[in-house]
Amino acid sequence: MNIQSSSSERARLGILMLDSTFPRILGDVGNADTWPFPVRYAIVPGATPHAVVCEDSEPFVQAFIEAGRGLVAEGCTGIATTCGFLAPLRSRLASALGVPVAASSLEQAPQIAACLPADKRVGILTISASTLSSALLQSAGVPPKTPVQGVDGGSFAKCILGNETRLDVAAARAEMEAGAKALVSAHPNVGAILLECTNMVPYAQDIHTATGLPVHSIYGYLRWFHQSLAPSHFDN
Template sequence: MHNNDDARLGILMLDTKFPRILGDVGNPNTWPFAVKYAVVEGATPEAVVCDDVEPFVQAFVAAGQELVGSGCSGIATTCGFLSLIRPRLAAELGVPVAASALEQAPQIQAMLPPDQCVGVLTISARTLTPAHLAAAGAPEGTPVQGTDGSSFSQTILGNQPILDVPAARADLVKAAETLVSDHPDVGAIILECTNMVPYAAAIAAATQRPVFSIYSYLVWFHEGLQPSQFGTP
């Protein structure tokens, strides 16, 4: 375990009841460094993903200020849909903010061969709008595949206390296979949802594509906030 008193990365948590299994953004053991969490009361997955985040913006700001005040020099969130509020969070908090795994899209797109594109796997294709993608800098027309209606989506969006992990893994692999089947030019996949990380390896194995997530994003982000020491300090 890491001493979270020394944490440089603060993570704004949705108000959730579902299990935070290893690999989930909300499990402190997922991270190879210390993190601090602050829960945004009332900001449930359904409220943020399916409804309107606007009523909660000030609550996110207040929780972020608490984390910054405790010593965090960078802030992240636990929902890819929060790309919409990153500019306001950064302006209010005065520190770098990594709000959504989708924000990796421009860098990933630039790495790919010119005949390939980045694709997105989301917990709710029904409510992930072009505005969410544009706010994250994703190229216009980025292919999107949702897990809408699946066991995984129902558990997370319904904030249910029991998660069927094998079923969730199967749901995500199936959706990812559909994404690359429908869009063979997808050369890399971004997992919009921060709760998809535990299944990234299975998705990569099934699709033979690189898979990026909130985990890959925040490991990179944290390395900037607190660079590793090599050799003699």
């Protein structure tokens, strides 16, 4: 199933959506109004948040490829996904689709780390620390021993992973702030926070206010990614 954004301008960025029913509030990668440019979506049947985050994304590889091919056929020249846990699929998606792929927010970790002072490191806030394996982090190029803090078990995680139809935004905001503070408290040398989960973007400013640190997410990543697909014009 494909969903076009409301803009009549051609969509260069195609976004592969998990099979979800939870609310896509403003700021969420799956809300077309989040983006200052047109996007095109394709839902991957059966690839629910719980299946991808808590089980295994491997059974859905071909389904992601097929959905991606549909987006490329419709004119998309770059593909992204809506889950940080899909980093292991990036190389296969890029090879199969023949276009650049941004599969996970985690892929930014090496560049973020390179920007920080020598005594600082990037820290990751994730929806599920219990299933964010070292192998998955390695597939995204995340530096070894990068600190990770989860919001496992809270109302936000239960809503997203359980595909619930109601999201308590205020509770989710409080959980993000608490998780970020716990990350920084446990690892005082964290100099920037990277949000693994694409659904955490609406709370990025709250996390920044709570910690005073730079906050990176899929939002900044895909704005950078899109700039290469549709470079800005400067009328000189």
